[in-house]
Amino acid sequence: MERSRPAKPVSVKDVAANSGVSFQTTSKVLNGKGSVSEQTRKRILSAATDLGYVPNILARSLVTRSTQAVGVVASNFSDPNLSRFIVGAEQEARRQGHAVIIASIEPDGTGGHRAVRALIERRVDGIVLADPPANEDARYARLMKHQIPIVSLHDVPGGGLLTVGSDHVQTGLLATRHLTDLGHHRIGTITGPHGGRVAQSRLRGYRQALGEAGLADDLTLVEESDWQISGGFEATRRLLSRRPDLTAIFTQNDTMAIGVLSALHTLGKDVPEACAVVGCDDIEMAAYTVPALTTVRVPFYEAGAEAIRLLLKMIASGSSGLRGTLLPVQLIARESSGAG
Amino acid sequence: MERSRPAKPVSVKDVAANSGVSFQTTSKVLNGKGSVSEQTRKRILSAATDLGYVPNILARSLVTRSTQAVGVVASNFSDPNLSRFIVGAEQEARRQGHAVIIASIEPDGTGGHRAVRALIERRVDGIVLADPPANEDARYARLMKHQIPIVSLHDVPGGGLLTVGSDHVQTGLLATRHLTDLGHHRIGTITGPHGGRVAQSRLRGYRQALGEAGLADDLTLVEESDWQISGGFEATRRLLSRRPDLTAIFTQNDTMAIGVLSALHTLGKDVPEACAVVGCDDIEMAAYTVPALTTVRVPFYEAGAEAIRLLLKMIASGSSGLRGTLLPVQLIARESSGAG
DNA sequence: GTGTAGTGGACGAACGTTCGCTCTGTCTAG
């Protein structure tokens, strides 16, 4: 009884024909609307399952003007933080009955406009942006015109977008203060690219902690890198060749911190005895590095979920009167700072 | 001149009205079909950009019966391997002009049926399955009825699905042979859950290598775990308390291997001097663990891209006469086996 | 018997496209 190949999907009309009512009535039953007698209701329902009816959301969306789908624009799905953020978003979206369409941008940061346009073509109800903007205000200004609800993980310069994130200054502050509290005086730091807001904010927190402890804020203490493991590795060598006297390094994310640990290992420096290390983010790996990494936990999963919640509220309420969310961060002390 | 809030998106009819032709002709121009005079063509095109026209793919899909979208079903987007697989798939799909809709399943493996149904409701053109089936043949048998093209990362027991993957036996073989070649005689192994095909195949490769080297295949050498860092950590303690004499451990994935390294560190065993470690997969981290992890590289990114290529071929050709792909694996020797 | 309320269901219209057919004119070959 196998059907042949091109068997096109059964539509509500097929179900209707099979149960002797109009297709509009069938639609009502399938959606639990209107009033239909129990008898025909049963008949329609059983016809639907017999035929293996699967509603066509595209057609539905066309008339309801809502796709029950949200778009996620991200730069790098492999990044552990972004990955957690996206998982949080996906699960919350699913919980609320929305599908997720992903649109990635190029590693070099371009293609954001293309990605957003593709999502709009598919008429997503809203967009979550997890794309650190390389201050390309113009690009986003343009897309704002489409007046589609957007929630962003990062501040967008001229955007006025709703943002869900964490307090990066506080993150840098907690990490560095932890080190000064432990009595360190010569604390270096490895940052992300200086163009980025996150790097700037975490650096500000670092400096604030140094200030609180009465320590000088020396430019030779700061080494710029690229958020990657290999970048952290190389930055460590540069930093230590310039300042071999450091007793601690604050690294602006855990990924680079892994490279830092690796570099210190190859340099024969014990962690934390010869040099303490503190990271940021608390990626899953952080608890299992050798030695385990002290870090500041940033709730990316929760941020993703919150971004969706906010987005759906925006969609429901017509974008009115909502404020972004700033999620709290928390120090997680482990071995690499000698405080675990 | 800002438009007010509910400004509904401009349709092809709006563009048509604005340039004095029928909307069907407008459609032709916008799609580069039919023959239209250069003059009206220009007029329509400029009207389209003036009004900020964005085509509605939903409506298009409704009539063309093709959404130019594929679905990806995955269990855990945070897993580094799956993550690379998905990125590979996403990028290849994008290159070929297809959108990607993601549908996750519960961490416990349930919800696969729901995910697939959701994708079919959205009328994706095909589905990539990155969901290790816990031998739930029935579930997949059922969805096969919908006769939608599917490519899977894993073999599905009764499925007959097209598969894109790697040779797991070979993976286990290369890793273990590397250790026997280095002269190890007492080699333990930490596996994934024994119910899984991947774990079984890699175990087979491990045993084959032991056989080649004339070593006994002892059940006390095998410890089951869960693919996670923490699982690897604990499995190591169990394994070594039973067999303190081991000089090497083959771990069935790099994630667990990180836990293994961590456990050996806390036990005061130097790697590789006291105990060598070899993993599988070659996740990005592997090059930066302390010490750097010897592993067998599995091309997940390439697998994701290949899965999409295969899927789109299936879609184009009506699923006829295609074979799955088995991608080659490769040993990457680093410090943790003392061969780096 | 009439009027009113309610229930069960049919039906037309719309959503934004694509596709194929038809119609009008102009140009060219015979």
Add this chain to the structure above:
DNA sequence: CTAGACAGAGCGAACGTTCGTCCACTACAC
């Protein structure tokens, strides 16, 4: 001068839904 070819554009229909309006019938109270 006529037949055919062809370019340019219009138009109806269809895709699979949802929504609101309208119709027919039953039941009940007066």
